[in-house]
Amino acid sequence: MDELNIMIDEINSHIKKYHCKSKSEQESDVHIVISEFTAGSLRVALKRPKKVIGFPDSFSIGPLWRLNEKIGQSFRSQWLYENINDELDDYEYEQKFINTLLEIENISEHVPIYLWYGNNAEEQTGLRFILYLLKDKKNEIYLINSTLVYEKVTAYKIEEQPIFHTGQIEPEFLRLIFDETTKNIPLTVEERIRFHKEWKSLSKSKDVLRLFIEGEIREVPENYFDSIILETIDNLHKKQGSKEFLKTGDVIVEIITKMDEMVNLYFLEYRIRYLIYSGALELQGIPKSIRHYRVKLPDKKLKKD
Template sequence: MNENLRNSINQLSESEAKSILLQTMLRLKKIPESNESQRQMIKDLHVWWNLKFAQSSKKCTEMEYKTVHIVCGESTTGSLKFGLEHGNKVIGFPDFFAAGPIWKLHEEEGRTHRYEWLRDHLNIEDDFIEKEYQKRFSKTLAELEAIPDHVPIVLWTGENAGEQTGIRYLLYMLKEKPNDAFLINTTLAYQELYNTNEIQYFCFHTGEVHPEKLNDIYQKNLPEALTLEERSRFEKEWITLSNTKGVVRILEDHIIKEVGEDYFDELLITAAQNLHKQKGKDFIRTGRLIGEVLGQIDGMVGDSFLEYRVRCLINQGVFEIKGILKAMRYYRVKLRE
């Protein structure tokens, strides 16, 4: 057992290891804070450990899972793995498609183009782009190809441009697969199952939903399999998207729209103006500024893209800087007078 566990840990990438450590510490931190019994919390930790390591310590055969779930984003992948019951395999796509080029992403040329843009423009912790992005992307594509033809596939999405773009890309990459494919829109399913006249909650992203509720949604709100016509429509929509050259997408009236990469600049400037009114004309922590904007846009893009736009505004002379542009925690900004 110890040897198998050691081998499983050695096979983890750096980002996977840090993600597991973070999730473990968060669950341990909740034990004294939660109303649940410590016994139940420890039991939940053991279940999570079993999902992470006990199953990964042996080679997964076709008989070990009955359904494959595919989702975009690492944190969402972790939530889904924790929430779903045994017999469900989760494939997490290590990308979020609201920002960055998607031109010809279904071809090697397009994947290289996206990698180079992300590498040259975004500051992501732990050098993820340089060290792991291409490897993880290729590994996930190989996992999709290896799905047995008889296993049903469930794709998860939400009312945001990243996940909506992602499912169109994924369905295109699965176009030769004869498997039944199901599509769960977490935003709509959550509203149907949990919203009441007194309580209304709009979750834009699958990752916002508690793991237990993700399992509940899967058990109670799984739609009919996509028809061939529906799959063909998604595939054609992907081809249209993949011919675009822009780097930012938003979801407007359920339609994916390409916008200029300066789309969020005015929000950054307005947020800085408001913080100056509250705090005076002192330099503002870049993370604080970006956090203010993230709260307004409900995660339409990530913090790394907004940090890139802050750097662009610095280069344009909109912001003054104090510190070094190594990462957002290393510098502060203020509006030029």
């Protein structure tokens, strides 16, 4: 299987290089976002011609250790494979990651690059990683803080559902956001160097959970959400009136809707499985994906008012 992947890497590399050479004169602005879903929204929002690259990863979870090197990419891939139930094929993540690195590497140096991000750990971390990947390119690079500009271009009210991530924004508003930022100035050399240093600091760590708190990316313990998960299940049991098994997806949705930050649902599911294995939760079904099992607190864990 390793030999097959090496062969696929070689084929992909040649395809990308040929595509870059044959289409370089036709390329226009390049927009880079975190997540393929967000890239789809941006493709709908922006006028042609444009190129949109969606990085297929969630940088709020998993180790970042030496991620700009193959050894770090393998280390991260192994951790995700062993812990995260995202239902991807074994090598799908690795191939998408490699292909996206090649896309970024093959960006022509005469086009402007726009990096979209929001006020969340996933996009803030990804921003620094991508800027490090671009460190040797001479392109003008523009930053677009989508969540910040969204509040300016809409009649956003603080009591409404908060927007943390570019992926939460409808295409029509993404277009307005881009129009609002057309007069932005590109990053200076000093700013780019600062981001590179911040990435180097992040990439020294093997921690697996990051949050965006008070304007900073902060590493927090792996068990950060465990008490929140147990408390949420306890509250749902009380609403039931009797303690019955709960759909895992319902538990995760309940947690996400109550949080004042962007939380990775697959990481929450990973921690629910950990709590099952450690005896803090009981299981009904087979935990091969979020939709395949239910959970509840053991009798001794149910709190009484």
